[in-house]
Amino acid sequence: MTCSIILGSERDYHAHHLANYCKKRGWLVHLFDAAAFPHRDQISWSTAPQQGWLNINGKHVGFEDIHSAFWSSLEPHALAPSLQPQQQGIALADCSAMLKTWFQWDGIFWVNSYAAIHAHRVKPRQMAVAQALGALIPKTYTGNQPAAIVSLARQFPCIFKPVFGGDHAAPLTPHHVNNGHLERVLRYAPVTVQQYIPGTNVRTYVVGQRHFSAEIRATTIDYRQDPDARIVPVTLPDKMARLALSLADSLGMVWGGIDWRLSDDGDYYFLEINPSPMFIGFERQTGFPITEALFDLLTNVTGSCHSSPEINHSAQLTPPPRHPIP
Structure with missing residues (x-):
């Protein structure tokens, strides 16, 4: 059956x-x-x-x-x-x-497919695809070369986060870039360092050809650390809505949660798209019919079935430990 x-x-x-x-x-x-x-x-x-x-x-x-x-x-x-x-x-x-x-x-x-799930874990490639589609990207360095991080930190206020994911973003402080700290910790793991964009967070859910967006009003750099964060439905500009659908399609996803940083100047900066995002809290606070849309996707198979030849058959199936930089 x-x-x-x-x-x-x-x-x-x-x-x-x-x-x-x-x-x-x-x-x-x-x-x-x-x-x-x-x-x-x-x-x-x-x-x-x-x-x-x-x-x-x-x-x-x-x-x-x-x-x-x-x-x-x-x-x-x-x-x-x-x-x-x-x-x-x-x-x-x-x-x-x-x-x-x-x-x-x-x-x-x-x-989403196995290929899409594991492609998401290669964040630099995801950002490169988004940039090629016309998305704004905060100035970003990913790797383990201390001099490159110091150079970026001298130009902009920055945050840092794991390359793979699985931990919160945090501000990059003078403690991190001085006294040989970077030289020590980058021997254990690379890191993503990114220009901090003053503004607010916007999450867009893509379900097939449908999309739902909400602003996340939080007092912390990473909204997941603010238990009092408010989720408010918003209408995504047409240009950004088209970009959201293109991003999901180009990365082999029929379902995903896109995180944007909406700057004080009104520009949307792409941060990442998650192929298996949590959604129940957003649905309850906004009234978005995300569960119904997922049901329609699963039962009617609306949208495209994506695959990717770039499959790493030795990829991890479990998340890594917290990043050593703190």
């Missing part, structure tokens, strides 16, 4: 929210938690006949029955602790290979 799969853990509130909405609308949906693979759930492929299938908590789901799939979150595999390190490495690689067999199977409409 035709169905949708939602990739998310048992503790993923957004995954359960969307799954419950699909069920209320009468659409068959299964939640796949990667943490339950391989000890409980199975992923299979066979040549006799050629077919693939999932077993999710005892339920058989053929690849050919999966109309669409939603990538909410991917938990690390729960492998047996009794395995030796070499065995652990082989087991992780084998589990990853089977997951990717499913993720990249032709005929399944992903919101």
Whole structure:
């Protein structure tokens, strides 16, 4: 029977929210938690006949029955602790290979695809694509050369954040650029340093060909650190709305959350587009029908199914630790 799969853990509130909405609308949906693979759930492929299938908590789901799939979150595999390190490495690689067999199977409409999810983690390329489309980008340096960071910091007030993501943006202070601090910490990891743009934050959600935007009024540099941040619906200028749709399309996304910095002069600066953004809080504060739009996307398959040849098959499936610069 035709169905949708939602990739998310048992503790993923957004995954359960969307799954419950699909069920209320009468659409068959299964939640796949990667943490339950391989000890409980199975992923299979066979040549006799050629077919693939999932077993999710005892339920058989053929690849050919999966109309669409939603990538909410991917938990690390729960492998047996009794395995030796070499065995652990082989087991992780084998589990990853089977997951990717499913993720990249032709005929399944992903919101969003494996390629789009992992392309997002290469932030410099994402910014380069946005800039080529005409987006304004804050002056940015990504890497681990101290002199380049010092040069940028002398020109503008700056913030810094991880290259990969997973931590908040913070102001770059004299402490960070003086006394050999950069030389020490950049031996452990590169960093993204970016010109600070005075202004406010705007988030745009793209769902297929629909878009919803809101201003996030916060008192902190990173609005996620302000528990009292207010979310106010706004109308994106037509030019920026077209750019938002082009950004998602060019980066292989049919769903995403774009973060803009709206300067005091009225210019929109592109910061990033997230292919698996949280949305329930925005929906509740704004009334945006994001859940309904995602349901329509999953069930009607409106929009394009994207793929990318630039797939890193050894890419991490779990987030990194916090950045060492602080």
